[in-house]
Amino acid sequence: MGVVRDVFAREHPDALLHLLSAADRSLLYTEARDALRLRPEEFRRALNSLERWGLVQLRAVPRRERPDERRRVRLELTALGRAVSHLHDEMDSSWQRIAAAEGLSPEALALA
Amino acid sequence: MTVFLLGPGRDEKGTEAPLQARREIARRMNATGMRPLVMEDEEDREDENNFAKFRRLIDENQPVTFAVLVPLNCRLQGISVELGHLLTLIHEGRLDAGRVHLLLQSLLAPLDENGVLALNEPGNRTRYYEDLIDEGCPVHRWADWRELNNHAVAVALEDDGA
Numbered sequence: 629m630g631v632v633r634d635v636f637a638r639e640h641p642d643a644l645l646h647l648l649s650a651a652d653r654s655l656l657y658t659e660a661r662d663a664l665r666l667r668p669e670e671f672r673r674a675l676n677s678l679e680r681w682g683l684v685q686l687r688a689v690p691r692r693e694r695p696d697e698r699r700r701v702r703l704e705l706t707a708l709g710r711a712v713s714h715l716h717d718e719m720d721s722s723w724q725r726i727a728a729a730e731g732l733s734p735e736a737l738a739l740a
Numbered sequence: 741m742t743v744f745l746l747g748p749g750r751d752e753k754g755t756e757a758p759l760q761a762r763r764e765i766a767r768r769m770n771a772t773g774m775r776p777l778v779m780e781d782e783e784d785r786e787d788e789n790n791f792a793k794f795r796r797l798i799d800e801n802q803p804v805t806f807a808v809l810v811p812l813n814c815r816l817q818g819i820s821v822e823l824g825h826l827l828t829l830i831h832e833g834r835l836d837a838g839r840v841h842l843l844l845q846s847l848l849a850p851l852d853e854n855g856v857l858a859l860n861e862p863g864n865r866t867r868y869y870e871d872l873i874d875e876g877c878p879v880h881r882w883a884d885w886r887e888l889n890n891h892a893v894a895v896a897l898e899d900d901g902a
Contacts, residue, residue: 657855668853679846679881682890686857686881690837691874699857699873706880708894 640666640674645683645705653705657686660703675703683709742775742801743896746822747809749780758814761885765809765892774896777801794822806840807895809888812847816865823872830875837876841895843888846881 643664648655655663661671678684686701745766749759759780766776782797806826808819829835848860857879859870873879880891 657851661855672851680883680887680890682880682887682892682894685841685891685894686851686879687838687876688857688873688879690876699870701851701855701857701879704878706891706894707897708890 640664640670641677644671644674644678644703645709648684648703648705649709653709654702656689657701657703678703681708682706742777742803743769743805743807744777744779744798744801744803745769745807745809746779746819748811748814748816748819750815751811752813752815758809758811761811761888762809765807765889768889768892769896772893772896775801776896777803791821791825794825804839805895805898807843807892808840809843810845810848812845812861813864820866820868823869827868827871827875830872830877837872838878840872840877841880841898842872842877843880843882843891843895846883849879849881 644660647660647663651660657675661668664671664674666674675684683706685704685706687704688699688701689697691698745762747758747762749756751757759778762778763781766778766781769776777797779794779797782793784793785796788796808823810816810819826835826840830837830840844859849857850860851857857873859865859873880894882888882891
């Protein structure tokens with residue numbers, strides 16, 4: 629059971645990457661969390677994984693535009709995500725192995 | 741294409757570790773063809789004070805991106821002035837907030853379960869820093885050197901229009 633749970637957890641960063649890519653590279657934190665139907669802690673871990681690789685930046689909705697959304701952030705794929713898609717075929721195996729261990733498949737990175 | 745690398749020069753113990761971190765990032769950005777700017781490494785002129793030098797470097801180099809590196813436990817008095825100037829430019833519509841990237845050590849910038857970002861380290865920062873977040877400056881959170889480097893590359897690529 630623990631193994632199954634572990635494998636499932638490793639798929640979350642991939643799923644988040646796919647979701648952001650499909651959503652024009654940007655979603656509100658809560659929109660992304662709800663779309664993936666993850667518990668807050670699971671979602672936080674998936675996001676942390678993408679942040680570790682520099683694939684996601686956070687950007688608050690400017691307060692003067694949406695006072696009710698004060699410092700509520702959007703998740704945005706970075707330019708690194710775009711670059712990774714170009715580098716996909718050239719990534720060395722050690723990079724891929726490390727990324728895979730953190731739940732990021734080459735296929736998902738290619739979408740970033 | 742120039743990235744202006746801002747941040748504290750010294751940590752609370754007085755060492756130059758934060759400045760060295762910026763220099764190392766600059767070295768890596770150089771290797772990717774970017775032109776990073778570290779104020780401390782630019783020549784001083786006898787006829788200008790610190791703020792005049794800061795303004796001159798912006799005017800002369802026209803940075804496409806400002807990257808503000810903020811580790812934990814550093815002396816932030818100096819960058820408060822620089823951030824205040826950038827905040828003024830943003831507020832007056834003379835600088836796009838999206839060009840000011842905040843590279844914050846993760847513990848400084850916790851997210852709550854609704855995705856609301858805060859700034860920690862009470863007593864060592866002003867609430868004006870949160871204004872930069874309110875204005876829409878991108879935030880990159882990092883926990884260690886490897887993660888910081890990943891985000892620095894992302895910012896440099898942004899500068900490059902990748």
